[in-house]
Amino acid sequence: MGMVIAETYEDCEQPPEIAHAKARLTVDDNEEYVTAHYTCQTGYRLQDPAASQLRCSIETDEWLTAASVKLPVCVRGLPCDNTTYLMLA
Helix, strand or coil: CCCCCCCCEECCCCCCCCCCEEEEEEECCCCCEEEEEEEECCCEEECCHHHCEEEEECCCCEECCCCCCCCCCEEECEECCCCCEECCC
8 A cells, every 4th residue: 555645736716636527616604615526427436425525725725635635536337326336347
């Protein structure tokens, strides 16, 4: 297993690009954070549905990504039910 290195992504208007995904941006009520909500393209699914969002601090204009925050990952596959996935070759 390789070492995880935190990267800095700047500009709250441009969320980190994720292969096979698109992001929808929202701003919290206090206008402190922008949140990118990622969804995968047809034929792909989120590897970890809990990691579907990233936040950006409006004050620093940096996306909050650290070793403890995983970027969303879309993998090939279609959900069959809530727990089992069919992997496409």
